[in-house]
Structure formats: C-alpha cells, structure tokens
Amino acid sequence: MEISAFLLFWAAIFTSNILLTNFLGMCSYLSVSKEVESSMGLGIAVSFVLVFTTALNWLAYHYLLVPFHIEYLQYIVFIIVIAAFVQLLELLIERFAPALYYSLGIFLPLITVNCAIFGVSLFMVIRNYNFLQSIAYGFGSGLGWLLAILMLAGLRGKLREKMVPAGLRGTGISLIITGIMALAFVGFSGIAPIQ
Amino acid sequence: MTRKEIFINSAFTDNAVWKQILGICSSLAVTNLMMNSLIMGLGVTFALALSCLTVSIIREYTPRSVRMIAQTLIMAAYVIMVDIMLKAFLPDVSKQLGPYVGLIITNCILMGRLEAFASKNPPLDSVIDGIGAGLGYTMVLLVISFVRELFGFGTLFGFKIFGSWWTNWSIMVMAPSAFFLLALLIWFVNNKYYKVV
Structure with missing residues (x-):
C-alpha cells in the first residue's frame, strides 16, 4: 500500500510491463502488429479503455461485491462492466466523432476480449490497490x-x-523479437518493484 | 469426421497454440513450473469441455445477437467453479497462478472452439473437440515448462533432478525465455509436422 501512484504509473510502463513481463494481451498484440498505424490506434484505444474500466471495476468491487460478500462473482461482474463500457464507448464515438470511429472503431470489439484489460482488473484486486493507484x-x-x-x-x-x-x-519471428525486447526490459527491473 | 478424427484434429493438426496462435498469454505465464502448467492445463480442459457441452446443448435456442455474451457468461460460470475448487484443494497452486485462473475466461481458445465448433455441432462431438483442444494446450504447456523448470530450478514437478553441482539458469525463470521457447517450438512443429520449407 505504500507505493505512490506516480511510481506505480512508471513501474507499470517499464519494470513490470503488462505484456513483456506478465504476458497479457498477446493475441491482439501478435495479430494486429503488422502495421504501425493500426498498432497505434489499437494501443490508444486500449489505454483509454483500461483507465476507465479499472476505475469502474474498482468501484464495483469495493462498493458492490465486498459489502454483499460476493467476491467470487468478480469475474462475471468485471467482464460485464468491460463489455458494457466498450459497447457504450462505441455508440458514443459513432454518434459524436464519426471520423474517429472509422479509424478506431474496428478495434473496439477486439478490446473486450483483450486479456490485458481483464488482467489489470484482476491484478488490482489481488494487489489491493486503492482507487488512485488503480487508475495509475x-x-x-x-x-x-x-x-x-x-x-x-x-x-x-x-x-x-x-x-x-x-x-x-x-x-x-515476432515471438523472438518480443523475447529480445523482454530481455531489454529486464534491465529496468529492480528500479521500482511493485509487488 | 469420426470422433477420433475430431480429437486428433483439435489436439494436434489444429492445435490451439502452435497452429491457431491462441491462448498464448497463459501458455507463457504459467510455464515456469510443471505443476502449475499441469493444473492450469487441466483447468482449461475442464472449463472448455463443459462450456462446449453447454453451448452445444443450447445452440438451437440461442439467438445470434446474444450468442457472444451468452457464451462468455457460460465460460465465466465454469471458470468460477475451477477457481473455487483450486482455492479449496490446492491453495498453493491457486496463489501462484494468481490472476491467470480468472484469465481463462478471456483465453481465446475457449471462445475460438465455442464459436468454431460447439455452436454448430451436436453435444458429444463438441465435448470431444473441447477435450482434444484442452489436452493439446496442456501438452504444449508441459513441453515448455519441462525445459523451463529443468534448467531454471534443476527440478521436475518439484523433485530434484540435477545435484548440487547444477547452477540454475535464472533466464529460464524470467519472462524472455518463455517467448524464445515458444518460438522454437512453433519453428520445430512447422518444420517437422507441417513440413513448411
């Protein structure tokens, strides 16, 4: 609990990268990474959705599941929150920013099944982060x-x-490249342990 | 296709990991110990076989528009069962697997088999297909974790194999080795099994 949210933010990017050390989000990582532009689009969409679903899931866990002692339903609740949020986001973007919808819209359905989104929510519960830490x-x-x-x-x-x-x-060859990248990122570990 | 062909097809020819490149996350994350891999593989097989059965039974009554969400909820229910069983009977393994048990829900293997096979075929065939895909996945996990545990800790299933002269390769315990080993496995299978030249 003593880690500051700011430190956690940097640690999540470098020392315990969600993909290179926790292996989450591999499926879309391997299949979408053929073009730089589409990778950029998907990456931005993932970051955006992650911030909001982590916040919503934190609220759902601490104000809905814990008071009623139904923590074992967390998987179902988290999945529903993520699916509903992505659906809502898709509708909103389509209605208010059609240009953005055409460049980003095709990635949104992919995000629901991206395990990085779900995994971050589960890590948040297991490591007992507070609200600010979770968002960071x-x-x-x-x-x-x-x-x-x-x-x-x-x-x-x-x-x-x-x-x-x-x-x-x-x-x-993508996996070998990723392995070399992961080796490079091992160099960051030890700077800011977050577990 | 006969039932035997269905099994061979989903376990080897169309193996989820090396052919369809699905479920990579967990096949990399839990393979540092053979015990974890075995439990994870069996958990996935259990959840997959039962979800295939359920989806196949209700396939004619499920409207297309709510198909995805219905499948996700069915999977989630079985994964919760796996999670509770692990917590009750194997608390140590459950703690080490951590979030990866819950992540079976977003494991693409499950959605892939449900979508591609169980939602179109009769129950018994679907269960065989699910068991085949699950065991094929378990096999890949065990192959990778065999190398990682043997060289990383000098043990197999926790039993000492190498004596005190052995120096553990810490790279095998860390993330990069998982990527390299899976790449080598895919390379080997492509050359020897599919004869890609």
Whole structure:
C-alpha cells in the first residue's frame, strides 16, 4: 500500500510491463502488429479503455461485491462492466466523432476480449490497490502495452523484406523479437518493484 | 469426421497454440513450473469441455445477437467453479497462478472452439473437440515448462533432478525465455509436422 501512484504509473510502463513481463494481451498484440498505424490506434484505444474500466471495476468491487460478500462473482461482474463500457464507448464515438470511429472503431470489439484489460482488473484486486493507484496502474499498463506493440510493429515492418526461415515466418519471428525486447526490459527491473 | 478424427484434429493438426496462435498469454505465464502448467492445463480442459457441452446443448435456442455474451457468461460460470475448487484443494497452486485462473475466461481458445465448433455441432462431438483442444494446450504447456523448470530450478514437478553441482539458469525463470521457447517450438512443429520449407 505504500507505493505512490506516480511510481506505480512508471513501474507499470517499464519494470513490470503488462505484456513483456506478465504476458497479457498477446493475441491482439501478435495479430494486429503488422502495421504501425493500426498498432497505434489499437494501443490508444486500449489505454483509454483500461483507465476507465479499472476505475469502474474498482468501484464495483469495493462498493458492490465486498459489502454483499460476493467476491467470487468478480469475474462475471468485471467482464460485464468491460463489455458494457466498450459497447457504450462505441455508440458514443459513432454518434459524436464519426471520423474517429472509422479509424478506431474496428478495434473496439477486439478490446473486450483483450486479456490485458481483464488482467489489470484482476491484478488490482489481488494487489489491493486503492482507487488512485488503480487508475495509475491501469493507465501505465495501457501505455506500456502501446509501447510494446509499436516497437514490434516497427520491427516487423523492417523485417518484411528480409530472409527469415520459412517455419519462423509470422508468429515465430515476432515471438523472438518480443523475447529480445523482454530481455531489454529486464534491465529496468529492480528500479521500482511493485509487488 | 469420426470422433477420433475430431480429437486428433483439435489436439494436434489444429492445435490451439502452435497452429491457431491462441491462448498464448497463459501458455507463457504459467510455464515456469510443471505443476502449475499441469493444473492450469487441466483447468482449461475442464472449463472448455463443459462450456462446449453447454453451448452445444443450447445452440438451437440461442439467438445470434446474444450468442457472444451468452457464451462468455457460460465460460465465466465454469471458470468460477475451477477457481473455487483450486482455492479449496490446492491453495498453493491457486496463489501462484494468481490472476491467470480468472484469465481463462478471456483465453481465446475457449471462445475460438465455442464459436468454431460447439455452436454448430451436436453435444458429444463438441465435448470431444473441447477435450482434444484442452489436452493439446496442456501438452504444449508441459513441453515448455519441462525445459523451463529443468534448467531454471534443476527440478521436475518439484523433485530434484540435477545435484548440487547444477547452477540454475535464472533466464529460464524470467519472462524472455518463455517467448524464445515458444518460438522454437512453433519453428520445430512447422518444420517437422507441417513440413513448411
């Protein structure tokens, strides 16, 4: 409980990156990272949704589930909150910012099944964060995920014309790149432990 | 397809991890110990087989528009059962797996099999398909965790394999090794099983 929200924010980006150390959000990370622009769009959408769903789930957990002693229903409640929020966001963006909808809209349904969103809410409960810490952790995780997918998309763009062994093409080489990135991020660990 | 073919297909030919690249998160995160991998794999198989059964039974009464949310809630119910059982019978493993038990709900393998198979096929075939996909996933987890636990701790299922002369490779316990091992596994399978050249 003694970690400040500010420290937690930076720690979530670098020392315990949601993707490179906790392996969350791998599916969309591997499938969307072919282009830098779409990676950017998805990353921004993920960060935005993470901040709000973490806040909503924190409120739902502490004011709904804990008072009634039904903590075991947290999975169902969290999933419903995330799905409902994404749906609402989609409607709002479509109504008020059609231009944004066309560049970001296709990613929104993908986000509901992105395990990073759900995982951050679960980590928040397990590590007992307070409200401010949860928001900082959610936002930091989103930016960390954005950073990772942007790096992979840039590197994959460079690799497109290169000779890669046939069996490694696509997912295999992406995983190796991610492994090297994760090695680099291990260098940050120890600066600010958050567990 | 006969039932045997369905099983072989979903466990090997169409293996969720190495062929469809689904469920990568948990196959990387829980594979530092073989025990955790085994429990996680069996948990996924249990939740997957029962969700396949349920979705397949109600497939003709589920309107298309609420299909996704109905499937998610069915999965969530079984995952909660897995979670409560683990907390009751294997509290240590449950603590180590942490959020990854709950994350079975967003594991794409489940949604993938429900969408692609169980919502179109009769119950018994769906259960066989679910068990096949679950065991195929367990197999991948065990292969990766075998290497990681053996070199990272010098043990298998907690039993000492290497003597005191062994120096643990701390890289195997950390995140990067999981990425490298999964990439090598996919490479190997592509070359030997699918004959990609």
